[in-house]
Amino acid sequence: MRRLTLSPLPSRRRTAVIWPAAVAGTIALTLTAEHAAHAAPPEPALTSLPPAPRSLGMPVLAAVTPPTTYTVKPGDTVWDIARAHGLDTAAVLAANGLASDAVIRPGHVLALTPAAAPAPPAPAAPEAAPRTHEVRPGDTVSAIARANGVSLDAVLSANGLTRASIIYPGDVLRIPADSPAPAPAPAAVAPATAPGLDAEQSDNARLIIRVGRELGVSDRGILIALGTAMQESWLRNLDWGDRDSLGLFQQRPSTGWGTPAQILDRERSTRVFYGGAADPNGTATRGLLDIPGWDQLPYADAAQAVQISAYPDRYAQWEQPATTWLAVLG
Structure with missing residues (x-):
């Protein structure tokens, strides 16, 4: 058999591979491009402020309004209900008008808020000094x-x-400090004359009414003065009369009613007829207001008490007409 003799393998030697420059540049560009493809993109340049971070939507919790009433359930007691709602037992009892031993039953509705306290009374105004x-x-x-x-x-x-x-x-x-005078009503235009009177008589009647009002004389006293003047002078300021009688009320200088000139002063003679504390004659003569109980006397008797006439009954006929004159002219 033929023996094969293996010759030893030549040892590997690292040899540097020299690439042509063109090939090396191509490889470099390829590697660079491949690296660039996998690299993170460049950060853009800041040209403005970054947008504000988006806030996370958080749920808004609505305010919880405590209940104002409570419907009683089986087994409930006022004490349990008050404690469950953070209230004082006495306050719940008071809010519902309950006594401490009151029994509540299922279905009853209890108020959980006390009734509003009444407003304190306004302080009284200080009383004005009298x-x-x-x-x-x-x-x-x-x-x-x-x-x-x-x-x-x-x-x-x-x-x-x-x-x-x-x-x-x-x-x-x-x-009195708390009784103001009433506001004057719009002045009505009084007629020039009253029924049954001419202009002169109406003017004299109006003067008798005005003086009576100024003196605080009642309407009845003014009616007596009007009827007396009508009976004595026909409501005219006469410069003559029986014996030395003169003026509206036929007053006599010889009996102390004043001088002729004073008696012919219509306003003065009217004040003398009324008399009283403001009488220009003082106590020398007696006017209507100086007669005790004059306002309780019959109409003619009150006039006669001042005039002392020989015909006392004649004054009575003028009571009703005087009432009309006062209503029209007063």
């Missing part, structure tokens, strides 16, 4: 009331007076 007025000669209640901005009736009531009362110098009247 005012007074000392009566001076010539004062009348109506003039005092007007000067102090209160009503005539308020002053009369505060001092226990009536429209027929007489005040005297030195009297001290209380002026």
Whole structure:
């Protein structure tokens, strides 16, 4: 058999492979391109501020309103209900008008909020200090009331007076602070004449009414003055009369009613007829307001008490007409 003799393999030697320059450049470019394909893209240049990060939507929890009522269930007690809602047992009882031993039953509806406390009362306004007025000669209640901005009736009531009362110098009247005078009503235009009277008579009647109002005389006193003047002078300011009688009320100088000139002064003679504390004659003569109980006397008797006429019954016929004149002219 033929023996094969193996010759030893030549040993490997690392030999440097020298590539041509063109091939080397191609390989380099290929590797560079391949590396670039797998590399992260370049970061863009910042040309503006980055957008704000998007906020994560968080659920908004709605405010929980505590219940204002509770429907009783089997086994409930007021104490359990109050504790479950963080309330005081006494407050729940009070809110529902319950006594401490009250029994509640299933289905009852209990209020869980107390009733609103009533508003405290407003503090009372401090009471004004009382005012007074000392009566001076010539004062009348109506003039005092007007000067102090209160009503005539308020002053009369505060001092226990009536429209027929007489005040005297030195009297001290209380002026109420809480009774303002009523606002004047729009002035109505009074007719020029009253039924049955001409212009002169109506003018004299209007003067008698005005003076009576200023003196605080009642309507009845004014009616007596109107009827008296009509009976004595036909409501005319006469410069003649029986014996020395003159003027609206036929007053006589010889009996102390004043001088002829004073009696022919219509306003003065009217004030003298009314008399009272503001009488220009003082106590020399007696007017209507000076007669005790004059407002309780029959119409003709009150007039006669002032006039002392020889025909006392004739005054009565003018009571009804005087009522009409006052209603029209007053």
